[in-house]
Amino acid sequence: MSDPVSEKPERSRAAKWTRRGFIGAGAIAGGALVVGVAVRSGNPVGKLKGIVAQGEGEALVNAWVKIGSDNLVTAIVPHCEMGQGANSTIAQMLADEMDVNWENVRVMDAPADGNYVSQHAVRTFVGPGTLPDRPNQVSFMEPTYDGLFTQIGKLAGAYITGGSSSVRSTGQNGMRIAGAAAREMLVASAAKEWGVPAAEITTQNATVIHAASGRSEPYSAFAAAAAEQDLPRAPRIKTVDEYKLMGTPAPRKDIPSKVDGTAIFGVDAGPEGENLRYAAVKASPVVGGAIASMDASAAKEMRGVLQILNMGDFVAVVADSYWQAQRALNTIKITYTESENDSADTATMFAGFTKALDEAGDSGGNSKADYGDAVGALADAVTKVEAEYKVPFLAHATMEPMNCTAWVRDGKCDIWTGTQVPLMARDGAAEGAGVSADDVTMHSVLLGGGFGRRLTPEYTNQAARLAKATGYPIKMIWSREEDTAQDFYRPADISRFTGGLDENGKVICWNNVHCTEDEPPEAPLVEFYDIANVSVRNAEVEWPVRLGAWRSVAHSQHGFFVESFVDELAAAAGKDPVEFRRELLKNSPRHLAVLNGAAEMAGWGSPLPEGHGRGIALARSFNSIVAEVAEVDMTGETPKVTKVYCCVDAGFAMNPDGLKAQMESGIIYGLTAAMYDEITIKDGAVEQSNFHDYKMMRMDDAPDIAVQIINGAPDNLGGAGEPGLPPAAPAVTNAIFAATGQRIRELPISKHFA
């Protein structure tokens, strides 16, 4: 057992991980550590043992699951917990396959080590999502295939929590197999020990049972022996009718620590017993700008200030308290070097978008989908509909601002930070600290929101540089203002549509051109709607701002564009929006079921009070299908969303309450943006700064939300964290249209009611 991990790992303090035990473990690379089960010759169980085992008498069964002498099972989860509860759900999947009762399960984050690259996350992002598996007979040893993905994952600095992929990739393809394999190894050990056929042994509640001889022992009795077993080649995973824990609302493991103040987020973590110093920072508000000069004469004299640093690309004040550091920083007069982006502003950018779209016309730009003849078919249309929609840049505004604690000494660097990409953050820290990646220890902490913001390593790099420059263990915290100014923004976009209807009001063609790059590529596509002639394109534009992945990524724009335009086509056809979509969905039964589910929940068609309206929208993202009906009250000065009915088909809800919570969360996140928010740029800098000018939806404006789940494809899981968002904005603007006849084609909605 190696020393750095003998410390108490439990939630009261951040778990501590080291790479030390992994040095030389490169032999594991190239596909050996597949689906979380240590496979291949040179059984890596031995190499991992010292890292993951924490207490006396514990034996590692495989890389993802640990069984203690107390018969507690620890799921080692390769994703960061940023609120979605996915780690708990993944553990639920593991426990079910292993036949372990929920009370005996613990969850632990995996160390940020290359060997823990979440191949399945990578596969879901990069690959077609197809596993070389057969139903209930998953072969997890496809060295070439998985080796390839491991390599891609390393190049991409993967071990990603994003793309709503935790449950459907790591859970479904990793944890379940790990659990099933662990169970089979325990059974094999017991069979050997007892001298009975494995087939006669059953398992339940973390116990192996041989009914014929009346013997039963807890798993822990065989944990050590099981670790020596060959890993089963193709462990049998359960069919839906055999699920016990999967599909139940098992209480999340991370919640108790989040109600008593003991949960440790990045901003709370750091070296025990060390005298931390605090840093406040300010970088150039314009992309490409650097520090030209600073006048820190007032700051120097302020109480608690230890050091004032011009780091070239940012200014930092280090003090005894964060408040002292930030207060001093606010007095420093900084001038910035010239940047080619100094004159960037949102209006000019939008003008550039318009020009690019004009140039693309009805057939130019990069083709994203092209079937039938969208341009030719328009000539046959009885009714022609055109519309242009516009959405702004958006900030993530995670509740916990960016922060990182770093300590550089003796050629080593310790990092405590909330990140969705620990390996990339580790590399950023290594670069900043001037040490090798192997000498960086990433301490696992909770994330106060991710939403795609914590996919970048720059704040980790910044803190490591400060720790190196000062020699102190440094806790760097961004002010909310810095967090808003230095985000990686959801791209603004303009999207144009031309559609044609025949004499029966059927859509015969759909032609769309927009500006953003589409990530994921299916975001603007409408293949589930029965339209024969479709052209979807994008036009390339300049981006003088930092762009990032924002919850649901390109679906966040296209959900609004596509479902607004479908609604406009319905209106032009003189048809009810639900009825109109039903006709379009005749070849997409799962989509149709979801649409009908939401309409039924909402009592679609039943009368509403004067000045109220209902709107519907449907979106497919991250392999889940979601329809939402919003009700709005337009009798006040500004629109009020009173109700949202949401029907979701995520394949199978592993934890129905968790899936509901994610829908509620995505809806509020989507409505917040739809109702209030835009990031605007003037003279190269972001104009918004804090929650007074970048507004959040609050209790008094939040609608009642009802969620209904359809388990439409138990073997084809969809994501949960993001798919609730895309239909939210168009459901509301469509409801406003239904109530008042006013068609909102530009977000945020508040702009139209100022």
Place this chain on the structure above:
Amino acid sequence: MLSISVNGKPEELDVDPAMPILWAVREQLGLTGTKFGCGIAQCGACTVHLDGQPVRSCSTPISAADGKAITTIEGIAEADGTLSKVQQAWISEQVPQCGYCQSGQIMSATALLKETPNPTDEQIDAAMKGNVCRCGMYGRIRKAIKVAAGSEPSGSQEASA
């Protein structure tokens, strides 16, 4: 030197009297359950009780607490460690997502229920609208307040099963 009772324990603090309570409790006393979200009294993540009243600790100087009692999230369970009714309801309704806002939410809800044991929806709106939850758990927060008040049965989980 400031004399302040923090979670029932007397503390002597030698800090800049202008330092906000938030940073004094987090950095000086190591009570990190109280969170920083905005620094300008806009989000409620930093909510603590000062003599039982909810205050935004990011915008209240520690000098305002001299001779008074501060209660933070770490101090609202019973003396024997039993979680408060509000905390228990937060678990039964599975309220937290990321959890970062939840200390502040629980402090605001606790203060509300002390004043108004059986709040209406409007009273919940008024008491809670200063607390942002970026994860959007408003429906669950409302439900948990009613469960803690005893006016509604627990049920987010059964309802979904």
